[in-house]
Amino acid sequence: MSKGGVQSGFTLDGGSFHFSPTLALNPEHIELEIQLDIPNHGFLGHCTTTIRSQSENSELTRTIQFNAESFYSILNVSSSPIGIKSYSYSGHSLEINFNESIPNSDQEFISIQYIIFNPISGLSFSSSTSNQTPNFVVSDHETERARYWIPCIDHPSVRTTYSVEISVPSEYTALACGKLISSTPTTPKQFEIPTFPSTLVSNTEFQQISTKISQFKLNSSQILTQYLPEFTQKSVPNTDESFSSTKTENESKENEQWTCWRWELEEICPSYLFCIAVGDFVKAELKRASTRNDMELEVFAPKLWYDANTLHCSFDSTGEMVDWMFKKLGRKLPWNKYFQVATGSGIGGAMENISLVTWDDSLLVNESMRLERGWIMDSVNVHEMAHSYFGNAVVMKGFAHAWLKESWASFMEVVYAEEHSHEMADSYGILWMKREGYFTESNAKYKRPMCCYKFDSSWDMFDRHLYPGGAWRLNMLRHYLGENVFWKAVQKYLDQYWNETADTHDFQRVLEKHSNVSLEMFFNQWFYSPGHLKIKVQMEYNVIEKSIGIQMEQIQMKES
Ligand SMILES: [Zn+2]
Structure with missing residues (x-):
């Protein structure tokens, strides 16, 4: 429908291409120990990363570089069994040179001790001596912000298991992705930032x-x-x-009494989906889903500001949504638990961290607000839960394919509304409202392909093209293939790429295979090319013949 490439406005002149890294040394597990100093907005950290060599090329397995943005101080770096020859920290990354190359398929354990103080991003601290403001700490990593407090390769295609030990004063609860292993009394190390x-x-x-x-x-x-x-x-x-x-x-x-909370995440997780949240929380236990009766559904918010009743008003639909996802997608919601925590940390909307979704507390509703804004709460809840499938279990290969998670989550909001009687918003109501954002951006700012390797910052990809623009495209694809064929093919896509990374081509191929429909033209026009269909319609009424003539012309080719 229009020429390939990106219209000016999306990237600066000379914007660069972004592809997934090739990893000769692949991180497999991250073990974090952090002792929080909430009043001073910092922590003493110890990160042990297990890496595995997956290359015969000895030049590539002698050095590894971690993202480590603006760390206050790297105290010590060591590794075993090979050991390190040297390391250097630039303020942005930590380069580690080993004594010798790590043989193919061998593991190396890298230990980094460091101090974080007033992190620029990635980890928010709220502390106040006033008894009006709650103290809490919460992480928020999308798109590439784990690097502000965890030394890691901060790219979605790099996934590890995690274990984390968080030491905090005992009045606080420390939450993290995965399973709670223990919470035991501890003695904090004496340290000062x-x-x-x-x-x-x-x-x-x-x-x-x-x-x-x-x-x-x-x-x-x-x-x-x-x-x-x-x-x-x-x-x-x-x-x-x-x-x-x-x-x-x-x-x-x-x-002071201190507690050490240990959490372990067995599923491999990209850095942007790992999360911790610490605070003096009120908790509500929700009714469990019938398809995952073994899975705890709990929600948390600062005790100073909220009560369990508000949490129930806000999140009570969660169990039913878990069952609906199973019915629609043919797979049970993964993870051992599904916790949600709302804080006033400036998280924009909510964030779908694996098994620990974080929320901006401004979205919470009490009983009377529920009547007016409950559907917004439910839409966001469905959106984040849909990410458990599209984004978390099937992970985008890189930000070029971010639509595979965000467009999908936005589309699932619409499908959910379609099947539930929301007075304020039916499915097309939601699509209709959101489309304006896409058209405004596309008509007034820039047009870019949904699948787009060239961008200045990965955050730039999270625009109105990605959310409503992609949701509309998926809605068209559903109608193009037909309801039954579409959903069956989508289930096959989830089956094939469960716990794997996927890109736009992968999605297209699975849909083609299971629909027997060539989607080359559809994907080329709607996902690999910028813009959308524009039709000029002219009408003439013939008084003598008493007829109406309608002339339609595609005009977007002339505009591009
Ligand atoms: Zn999302």
């Missing part, structure tokens, strides 16, 4: 200091005076005062 930010000293100087700080019992003043005496004298005039306040904090910490 150094009071000098890395930006105040040169990179080399800071790395030298960081590598020396391996004893967490050092407090900030000791670190400053021991490793950076000149800086201390010039920039921290009240060292004694600072030290005494530190002592007081340490003494109070000694009397």
